[in-house]
Amino acid sequence: LMLSKHFLVCFLVSRKKMSLKSERRGIHVDQSELLCKKGCGYYGNPAWQGFCSKCWREEYHKARQKQIQEDWELAERLQREEEEAFASSQSNQGAQSLTFSKFEEKKTNEKTRKVTTVKKFFSASSRAGSKKEIHEAKAPSPSINRQTSIETDRVSKEFIEFLKTFHKTGQEIYKQTKLFLEAMHYKRELSIEEQSECTQDFYQNVAERMQARGKVPPERVEKIMDQIEKYIMTRLYKYVFCPETTDDEKKDLAIQKRIRALHWVTPQMLCVPVNEEIPEVSDMVVKAITDIIEMDSKRVPRDKLACITKCSKHIFNAIKITKNEPASADDFLPTLIYIVLKGNPPRLQSNIQYITRFCNPSRLMTGEDGYYFTNLCCAVAFIEKLDAQSLNLSQEDFDRYMSGQTSPRKQESESWSPDACLGVKQMYKNLDLLSQLNERQERIMNEAKKLEKDLIDWTDGIAKEVQDIVEKYPLEIKPPNQPLAAIDSENVENDKLPPPLQPQVYAG
Amino acid sequence: MAQAHGTPPPRADPGQPCVFKLVLLGSGSVGKSSLALRYVKDDFRSILPTVGCAFFTKVVEVGASSLKLEIWDTAGQEKFHSVCHLYFRGANAALLVYDVTKKESFHKAQQWLRDLEKEFRPGEVVVMLVGNKIDLSEEREVTFEEGKEFAESNRLLFMETSAKLNHQVSEAFSAVARELSQRGGGEGQAPGRDAAVVLNEGPTRRARCCAH
Numbered sequence: 001l002m003l004s005k006h007f008l009v010c011f012l013v014s015r016k017k018m019s020l021k022s023e024r025r026g027i028h029v030d031q032s033e034l035l036c037k038k039g040c041g042y043y044g045n046p047a048w049q050g051f052c053s054k055c056w057r058e059e060y061h062k063a064r065q066k067q068i069q070e071d072w073e074l075a076e077r078l079q080r081e082e083e084e085a086f087a088s089s090q091s092n093q094g095a096q097s098l099t100f101s102k103f104e105e106k107k108t109n110e111k112t113r114k115v116t117t118v119k120k121f122f123s124a125s126s127r128a129g130s131k132k133e134i135h136e137a138k139a140p141s142p143s144i145n146r147q148t149s150i151e152t153d154r155v156s157k158e159f160i161e162f163l164k165t166f167h168k169t170g171q172e173i174y175k176q177t178k179l180f181l182e183a184m185h186y187k188r189e190l191s192i193e194e195q196s197e198c199t200q201d202f203y204q205n206v207a208e209r210m211q212a213r214g215k216v217p218p219e220r221v222e223k224i225m226d227q228i229e230k231y232i233m234t235r236l237y238k239y240v241f242c243p244e245t246t247d248d249e250k251k252d253l254a255i256q257k258r259i260r261a262l263h264w265v266t267p268q269m270l271c272v273p274v275n276e277e278i279p280e281v282s283d284m285v286v287k288a289i290t291d292i293i294e295m296d297s298k299r300v301p302r303d304k305l306a307c308i309t310k311c312s313k314h315i316f317n318a319i320k321i322t323k324n325e326p327a328s329a330d331d332f333l334p335t336l337i338y339i340v341l342k343g344n345p346p347r348l349q350s351n352i353q354y355i356t357r358f359c360n361p362s363r364l365m366t367g368e369d370g371y372y373f374t375n376l377c378c379a380v381a382f383i384e385k386l387d388a389q390s391l392n393l394s395q396e397d398f399d400r401y402m403s404g405q406t407s408p409r410k411q412e413s414e415s416w417s418p419d420a421c422l423g424v425k426q427m428y429k430n431l432d433l434l435s436q437l438n439e440r441q442e443r444i445m446n447e448a449k450k451l452e453k454d455l456i457d458w459t460d461g462i463a464k465e466v467q468d469i470v471e472k473y474p475l476e477i478k479p480p481n482q483p484l485a486a487i488d489s490e491n492v493e494n495d496k497l498p499p500p501l502q503p504q505v506y507a508g
Numbered sequence: 509m510a511q512a513h514g515t516p517p518p519r520a521d522p523g524q525p526c527v528f529k530l531v532l533l534g535s536g537s538v539g540k541s542s543l544a545l546r547y548v549k550d551d552f553r554s555i556l557p558t559v560g561c562a563f564f565t566k567v568v569e570v571g572a573s574s575l576k577l578e579i580w581d582t583a584g585q586e587k588f589h590s591v592c593h594l595y596f597r598g599a600n601a602a603l604l605v606y607d608v609t610k611k612e613s614f615h616k617a618q619q620w621l622r623d624l625e626k627e628f629r630p631g632e633v634v635v636m637l638v639g640n641k642i643d644l645s646e647e648r649e650v651t652f653e654e655g656k657e658f659a660e661s662n663r664l665l666f667m668e669t670s671a672k673l674n675h676q677v678s679e680a681f682s683a684v685a686r687e688l689s690q691r692g693g694g695e696g697q698a699p700g701r702d703a704a705v706v707l708n709e710g711p712t713r714r715a716r717c718c719a720h
Contacts, residue, residue, distance in 0.1 A: 271585075316562075326545075326561045327561070327562065328540070328541030328561055328562055328581055329532075329540070329541065329562040329580075329581035329582050329583045329584075330536050330537070330540075330541070330583050330584055330585060332562050332583070333583035333588060334583070334585075364598075365529065365597065365598030366527050366529050366578050366598065367578070368563050371562070371563040371580055372563075374580075374594055374595055374597070377594050378583075378588065378591045378592065378594050378595070381590075381591040381594060382587075382588060382590075382591045385590060385591070389587070390587040
């Protein structure tokens with residue numbers, strides 16, 4: 001029972017909260033109303049219904065407590081009614097009449113009742129939800145008079161008010177804009193590129209017509225164009241932002257995953273000239289991150305651009321405080337990359353695509369907003385391509401960090417303790433150095449030993465080889481098989497010689 | 509932001525100064541930002557950035573007409589080279605800056621030129637080669653002739669400057685502005701040839717007499 005009650009309360013509270021929010025949206029605060037409504041002397045805030053933060057908390061707390069109390073009561077009443085309904089149905093079936101004395105019986109049925117109560121609530125709410133959805137799906141009909149959201153309403157009112165100041169030209173513009181929106185309704189089936197082209201054509205035509213026919217001075221034209229963009233894009237947003245026909249969403253998820261995988265990148269690796277230890281700087285960094293994340297919540301391309309510009313200004317401030325000189329592009333881009341990595345802004349690719357497709361082109365190509373937008377595009381392209389080389393890391397280190405095996409932060413001596421004094425930091429650094437030296441010394445010793453062993457092995461090897469060869473080819477000293485030819489030996493050739501002269505006796 | 513200033517907003521409308529986008533390209537620390545800062549600083553009409561110096565605008569008088577230069581500084585570090593082509597979109601002019609004391613930066617400028625050629629048709633953008641830091645003449649590694657020869661063979665405007673001494677800085681930007689306004693009239697009418705003519709007559713000659 002407690003559980004079911006809790007459910008009810010939560011549900012009611014959240015519904016109350018929602019209604020509170022939508023009420024808040026409509027409040028306009030005048031100059032005189034800037035102070036806290038309670039008169040405590042502090043400034044109030046429209047987000048706090050005109051109270052200062054302290055009074056608002058008190059008021060809100062009170063209201064909330066009351067709300068919770070009421071909701072509890074309501075829940076209890078509902079519970080009771082439910083029980084009675086259940087009991088009467090039981091009694092109608094002739095089972096028994098429910099009295100508080102039959103407590104045991106009640107308890108056994110409790111489970112089923114709880115389920116039905118909760119179910120009833122949820123089915124009711126879901127039915128309401130689906131009804132709303134149907135309504136909304138029907139709403140965007142070509143007749144732009146039918147509005148769906150408060151914001152669209154407000155924007156069109158503002159647009160009409162704005163155009164009133166231009167009399168005839170204003171009427172003409174309103175007609176054209178209406179026609180364009182109706183035409184766009186029938187083009188919803190077309191590819192997003194074609195829709196983008198239509199919108200760009202429209203921007204161009206309207207601007208040209210204003211100058212040629214309406215003779216509107218250029219600076220006025222620019223203002224009117226901004227209003228037109230605001231008006232039409234507030235309406236078209238939900239059909240052309242991250243449309244299902246494109247793979248924008250896939251790209252969003254891809255870059256988000258990529259940024260998450262790069263969580264270990266430090267400012268040092270990117271050579272970011274920002275020192276976050278200075279409180280002012282870290283404040284700027286936080287603001288920049290908030291701005292870039294906020295971009296997703298805007299509907300009008302120009303408002304999205306304004307978020308990027310705001311973010312960029314904070315980055316410039318952060319660099320200026322750190323370096324004591326104005327930042328150049330060489331400093332700015334790495335810092336923007338760092339901010340994007342740190343912030344991981346939602347639907348980044350969709351936002352970039354949407355701005356590129358539907359922003360007034362003159363804003364993108366030139367102008368300060370265009371410059372910062374281009375830088376953001378560069379940052380995203382860089383993050384997509386980022387590799388070991390661009391962070392001055394070895395491929396092995398990069399792979400290890402990407403796979404999550406190690407984190408560079410753990411290895412850095414700075415992260416031992418951020419509050420450690422310089423001496424301790426130095427000591428850790430020295431220890432680090434010593435261990436590195438130690439390692440190197442060991443390596444040298446090992447190498448030396450290996451060399452020694454190699455030398456010994458080599459001499460042994462040579463000796464063995466020589467031995468083998470000696471064994472294989474033993475040195476035999478054979479007696480000379482032919483003694484030097486004896487002068488007095490038998491000689492065949494001697495036969496050819498003429499017979500030796502015989503002594504002859506001559507008579508005489 | 510930038511639009512909240514006294515000068516008329518940047519729109520290419522008749523009677524208004526035409527807006528031209530000029531990108532500064534070159535390796536890191538060749539003095540791109542210093543050049544732009546030096547150029548913009550001396551002019552009271554230009555909007556001095558309060559925090560950063562990466563984006564500047566300046567109205568330039570060329571003869572009777574005036575045009576508005578929008579100067580986009582770019583990150584020159586090697587690692588960003590692959591993404592920097594994104595800065596080129598919609599550019600009308602480019603300043604290829606190198607450091608005369610660093611040969612490497614001169615080679616890099618040539619690489620930038622090749623990148624530009626990939627994105628634009630010949631003559632679509634006005635390109636000027638700028639050798640900066642000539643105050644460091646002792647350490648010079650790239651001679652005036654080398655720079656000039658490269659510029660002439662690629663039909664670029666050429667000038668040597670010193671942002672530190674404010675030497676030839678505004679002349680460089682004015683030369684680009686003049687070229688832009690000349691081309692502005694007849695877009696696509698063999699602007700490449702015009703560039704060569706200007707190169708031979710205008711800034712180069714002036715630059716030569718100022719070079720040591």
